[in-house]
Amino acid sequence: MHALFASLAAFALAQAPAQNIDVAPLRTPPPMDTVLLPVANKPIVSFRLVFRSGSVDDPAGKEGLTNLTSDVLVQGGTKKLSSSELLEALFPMAAELEVYNDKELTAFVGRVHKDNLDRFFQIFTDVLLEPRFDPKELDRIRSDEVNAVKNHLRGEDDETLGKVALDAVLFDGHPYRHFVGGTVQGLQSITLDDVKAQWKRVFTKDRLVIGLAGAVDDALAKKVKDRLAALPDTGAPRVKLTPVPRRTGQALVLKKDALSTAVSMGYAYPLRRGDPDFFAVAFALSYLGQHRQSQGVLFNELREKRGMNYGDYAYAEHFIQDGWGANPRTNVGRTVQDFTIWIRPTEPQNAIFATRGALHFLQKLIDKPIPKGEFDAARGFLAGLTRVWEQTDQRKLGYAIDDRFYGTKDFHEAFRQALAAMTPEQVQAAAKRHLKVEDLNFVYVAKDAEALRKALTGGAPTPIAYPTPKPQDVVAEDKAFTGRRIPVKVDAVKVIDAQTFMEK
């Protein structure tokens, strides 16, 4: 509440109207819309069942219910198989059965060698249609999910903590606010009846897109559709997302015992796939900081030249890493997207300097067209990378299904065609329309939270003492940003103990 109040006050002072982000909901594909991608000579079958259901469907006070329900389905056994029998059945096939959750989408993923297709098909569909709802399994899975917040998120992964906290800042008061995995109190309040009810409410035919790839054909698609016809036609009415206010200049410091300081910044914005500016802005931000690639400006300027940390990246849409690689996870489709910059943990004394550096290089991207040589290199890189993103059948399915929700077509091909036609001036103009340093909000995970609060609002320069001599151009550029204003509103810095984060 405090943050919202402060931001409203600041808006009033600046005489800017308090605007909401104006954006249409994601599209609603027809019930059991099907994406079929057969691949010749491939021995593997991939299933991807994506429901237009996610943490936005969690009832107030039951935060985490959709995620927990999906995990109970996938892990908790079927009418025929207890949870341990389910594991025993899948194991000799090395079959994969997983679920991935986000704010608005939930993807049930199955993968199996065609030798074992019939057996797996039965199990995979039973998981959705005939769950066991064993109370003991609910207790077990819930306890894991409470720990995921209490210990793993709050205690063991400062980088993810910073990112989840940024979501909470950008979407305070909105159904996107809470961690997809839930809050401690929300999870604790969930009963088995809640889980059973949520299963019927959100995993329904009218919310489902079916994806099949690899050793698949029309007959298999029909078989899947026939079996899933047993799902309810419809359940809960679609959640009407409340408008997201344009929130800017907020800062949240999560205080915890940490060797280094993690930094995330960003804001919610209306830009998403399908918008005429999307590819240009996505390209600009790839140039600024493609995730875990050594090409980006931020990576080179902050890490390679200045030794600030392990990496620095920028994102045009909400980014979750797919497993251990550097690829974006698919089916993170959101009505309201966010632009973010991620500064991996720095030594505490350098956190503000690194923040200022990121703002400086972002401002350059907005102010000037990308130099031609760099533009061509970054374009070639991204064109190649889009092909890396579509290498597996599961990833192809994920993107094709996202297309159905965004109303786009053949995302990667369209991206490559758009890249081929872009000019530095067009990209700069699009960046200028959508990227604004002044609009950023900030999250820090840090030990000395008070010192950070003072530094953020005090505005004093943060000159840096390098352990090694730096080239003249680096030193000169440092001078240009070491006193740079960080656009945080004086009354909008909040400090909380990390141990209280996502309690409710």
Place this chain on the structure above:
Amino acid sequence: MPRHHRLAAALLAFAVAASAPAAEKKPFFPYPMKVDQLPNGLTVVRVPFASNGMIAYYSAVRTGSRNEVEAGHTGFAHFFEHMMFKGTKKYPTGEREKILGALGFDDNAFTTDDCTIYHSFGPSSGLEKLIEVEADRFMNLEYSEPSFQTEAKAILGEYHKNAAHPELKMEEALNATAFKKHTYSHTTMGFYDDIKAMPDKYEYSKSFFQRWYRPDNVIIYIVGEFDDAKAMALVKAAYSPWQGKAAQVDIPKESPQAAPLAVGLEWETPTLPRHVQAWRTPAASLATLDGQVQNVLASYLAGPTSPVYKELVLEKQLVEQVGAPYSEHRDPYLFTVGAMLKDEANRAAVDAAIDREVKALASGKVDKKRVADIRSNIRYSFLMGLETADDIAGALAYTGALFGAPDALDRYYRRFDEVQPQHLVDFAKKYLTEKNRTVLTLKPKAAASQPEGK
């Protein structure tokens, strides 16, 4: 490959002495492979694979943190991996990345205890240039002292980000307890003090390159769609001037463990308690079944269908997770079973359950169906794990560097069919003993201050 092959191979292994040469078998690895060695010792492996115009290019260096024998220089194999991105005379810092970037390559590297792997994945049209810049950096790496010192800070940042998670400290403590002489006593990241001192080791870093980045210590893997003759001609032209032989180093041998060992850690921030049992075990090798047996044993003792998992995770719910994260090592290493406890009070019961299963196996009780299921799991995991050119090159390069043979992937995986239930019994009896064990406990500070024995 016909489905009866697995059974036939298993029967064959049963009937014939282990040392007998294998009858002519179809390769386990399902794709054709060409192997050549250049006169300078560089091995080049190619696998044609339908990849929609993509190519994966891996350079596998048979040097990892295992090679770090000098005191005060731990973490250098990994640090050096970072320095390999710092340029040459022809392509100074950043140039290589610009060139490969513009061609659309996803490009990175990683280091393990035993090897360092450099990998690029992108459009086949960039292969010619890729070969040129890769050969150039492997032969002509050149970086300045300030660049080296700046990168040392990035390494420190990498350590700091990893340090938020208990696993890094646990691995550090376990290895330092179980190994007193062998270089496996430190993790691949290296000791924290050594990482902090890295900026002063510029000259040493150059000698690291001279010693290990030699053609006979590297295998190149090219997987995807490309013209083989043309690619080989380019590789020969680019890499032939590379000369020299990799250094020989005596890795200190660890003495047999004389008595049980234990190490305890406290954790400052809230976390779940951990309990780890680790035994000193033999190396993985293409000449024995020790790697395959440990792999099967990992699933047998603590996999998702094991009695330990059923009891501790599903029925009694004493732990959030239990598992045996076995990874093959070139020298004798550790076989580990670890659990994340839901409560400190569960520690004794968890320890006892693991003990009970180990003892039952060592006494000769073995579930044959589970062993067969595990072999089936490994076979299907293997086949399903090779979906892209990048997957294939990654699997080939890792096993190639680990075992020092270009075709190690096939040779290693095909022998899983030979693993019999009795192998697990014999292995458990010989190695999973009290005397050979190290127990690691991690307690969050609040729990650590509570009296024991609740």
